[in-house]
Amino acid sequence: METIYYDIFKKIFPAGASFAFAYGSSVFKQIGHTSSKNTMIDFVLAVEDPLEWHSRNLDKNPSHYSMLKYVGPKYISMVQNSFGAKVYYNTLIPTQNVISTEDLVSDLLDWDTLYIAGRLHKPVSIVYIDNKNEELKNALKINLYSALRTALLILPETFTEQQLYTTIAGLSYSGDFRMQIGEDQNKVQNIVLGQMEEFRQLYLPLLRDLKDFVIVDYTKATGQQDISASTKLFHLSMLPKMLQLEIAKEWIRNGRIQDLEDVVRAAALDPDTNDLIFKGVTNIVQKSSFSQSAKGILTAGIIKSIIYSVSKLKKMWRSWHEDV
Template identity: 45%
Template sequence: LVPLAIPIYKKIVTYFPQNYVKFSFAYGSGVFPQGGVKLEEKPMIDMIFAVDDSENFHIQNLRMNPSHYSFLQYLGHEFITAMQEKWPARVYFNTLIPLEEEGIVVKYGVVNQEDLIDDLYDWNYLYLSGRLHKPVKFIEPPVGNMKTALRQNLSSALHAALIMLPEKFTLRNLFMEVADLSYNGDFRMIYGEDKNKVSNIVEQQIPEFCKLYCPLLESLHDVVHIPDKEAPDKLCNQDISPRNRMYHLFQLPKIPQKALIKHWQFHVSWRRKDSEDVLKNMACDPDIGQILSNCLKMVVLKSSIEQSLKGLFTAGFKKSLQYSNKKITRMVKAREND
């Protein structure tokens, strides 16, 4: 799916309880170059550890790295595990962690592998699943159910993007739409993120996006025509007939489908109808792309607010303030460069 990590990332993982980590990846501007403002300091490296036993991971990590945790460490591993697994988006972050021997700063999230798989399939939160719509660097590569779920997540993102795109588009448009799925609605984009973040991500990583999505596009050759995978600005076209829109709608994850059905029941007909019939009717709506975008926006808005509130506790007030200041500084510098 994506390139394996170079040795530095493998080395970083040795600072943590590796025996519980079944899948891990690094992402963000500290891993992949992004356009826009260049900061003087090195960007923080973001990492996710999908573990098979969250409680024992935290028990061991509290022994190895107690300084990584906020005041919550004094409430014990059971409280930390409960906060991770019961609060959206089922991930526990420790941020602004200096690894002085390596000369880097990291932020790492811990998630139960089953919770991650559920989000990849259903888009319950579009949080970690949204990050995995974009290029990441595998450290501990996925196997089995995780590998299947990751591929399904990419396929779902492609179907969603095609619904929201017009008949004619470019690969660059497609990748922008995919990258925006998990940013559209994120309340942090209002004050704490560069407004050009999505384009900055895509512009520098078009070959990586192509590696992720072009093989999936080939399986849709009957409905999507891509004349040249090496030409991101060459015009492509898709069949936007209701029949094909319906096909894309049926491939969406459970949560977006439920949201679409609720929208139809509220705005069109309150009468209970079979879900399949509702989606068939919605496929004929010329505004289905915007309707889907609005539905996904609400999922992202909710999870971004909940995860940020959770971060006040997991990071602590001081680190939360530092982290927010870094984001705002980056946003201001980016606007100055516009």
């Protein structure tokens, strides 16, 4: 855990978090992004009791809330838990996301929304974790395995190390409407190129564990995987529940097999498995990103949302011109 971020975390926020991490360009290098002393640190906090935590944070940090602070913590926690990705999100303050520990574990295991689980596919700085919470620790590990398996099902038999990490990092951005209207178009590539070593450290233990199915040669930065039907079935059977259900929806839509287990077996034989996987991930992200962004207007306030959106549009505009 990074001491510098832990000190900031303890200073700013009240007690009650079971897990916290810092992420973004202020924490890890991104190509094309110049950091500064004034760059805001983004935190994600998982709390056991959102109502109690928001009560404490309202007393300590009323500026973290929009007009919702006037209706109290009960309504704030209701808004958090009932809409979007079950995340309380605010812009332009030194935190952006608060989620209940229970909802975080569910997203990590099942990819209900891929909102926080997707952030954790990429390198982050773990600021605090309740080491007694074995369920949370196991869910964090399973989420990484799910990201790796999903990427392998999308990738061809041979690939580069950079392609592997770019595919993993891009999962949580596929289907995100903000990538079309408000984000740097090179965001995923910039994240990976600036953090190749961090991605390697994050996924090296997992790749070693899956050495019977995939080999990455780090001296050549290339990889090769077994793409046989039996291996695809193995990966497919281990995918998060929501992604499996999205794959099944594609088959049902085409009037094919409807039983989930039969769908998984049939998908392993499908030459277009990668398309099925990508569509499934896109559908999950599409739904959660739009609803969560809409909720952001309520939780952050209209003025802050506009300021934040304008800054994102400027980044997108710069990235377009850099590509010309």
